[in-house]
Amino acid sequence: QQQVKQSPQSLIVQKGGISIINCAYENTAFDYFPWYQQFPGKGPALLIAIRPDVSEKKEGRFTISFNKSAKQFSLHIMDSQPGDSATYFCAASRKGGSTLGRLYFGRGTQLTVWP
Amino acid sequence: NAGVTQTPKFRVLKTGQSMTLLCAQDMNHEYMYWYRQDPGMGLRLIHYSVGEGTTAKGEVPDGYNVSRLKKQNFLLGLESAAPSQTSVYFCASSYWRTHNSYEQYFGPGTRLTVT
Numbered sequence: 001q002q003q004v005k006q007s008p009q010s011l012i013v014q015k016g017g018i019s020i021i022n023c024a025y026e027n028t029a030f031d032y033f034p035w036y037q038q039f040p041g042k043g044p045a046l047l048i049a050i051r052p053d054v055s056e057k058k059e060g061r062f063t064i065s066f067n068k069s070a071k072q073f074s075l076h077i078m079d080s081q082p083g084d085s086a087t088y089f090c091a092a093s094r095k096g097g098s099t100l101g102r103l104y105f106g107r108g109t110q111l112t113v114w115p
Numbered sequence: 116n117a118g119v120t121q122t123p124k125f126r127v128l129k130t131g132q133s134m135t136l137l138c139a140q141d142m143n144h145e146y147m148y149w150y151r152q153d154p155g156m157g158l159r160l161i162h163y164s165v166g167e168g169t170t171a172k173g174e175v176p177d178g179y180n181v182s183r184l185k186k187q188n189f190l191l192g193l194e195s196a197a198p199s200q201t202s203v204y205f206c207a208s209s210y211w212r213t214h215n216s217y218e219q220y221f222g223p224g225t226r227l228t229v230t
Contacts, residue, residue, distance in 0.1 A: 043222050
């Protein structure tokens, strides 16, 4: 059973456009929602993260929008650049319980930004 | 700081052979994780450790064993490799308890092919 569902699987965007990747979850105990970025041949690295007490977090061109009632969150990349071409993973985690510290990842979105 | 390092970077095994993947971190992290990454499947947790001498099963533990004899090292073993274990393996580590930080730091990966 997949804890975090991510879409689309792949995304092609023109340079300067907006890239949007969506994720949904079921477990209301999740309280931390990060996005990881992975370049070819490299390990994933934390890009930006949000907690459920805020609806939006922005860092430069990257914004997370969070909808607690809908149990959905999304990554928006403004003014997309060819250097943003990578695979993006959403994830979720919760503080307590036996799964302490464990991240549940979506299946990833391969973003290609055309110059 | 080297961060998280993985040995080896590449390996080709024949079916039935055994091998050990080594992960080392120099950040004094408590938590360590082993993931496998397959196309379209995202990152799936194999095993993880919340401290020296402790391990726990993740999402896809069958066919793998782990050990954490030292805080800085986390070993992943394949006793009898199968073609289904062809994948890219990532190790990660995080502070969790001491810093209340959810961020996981990933190594560069090991590409394993089983023929």
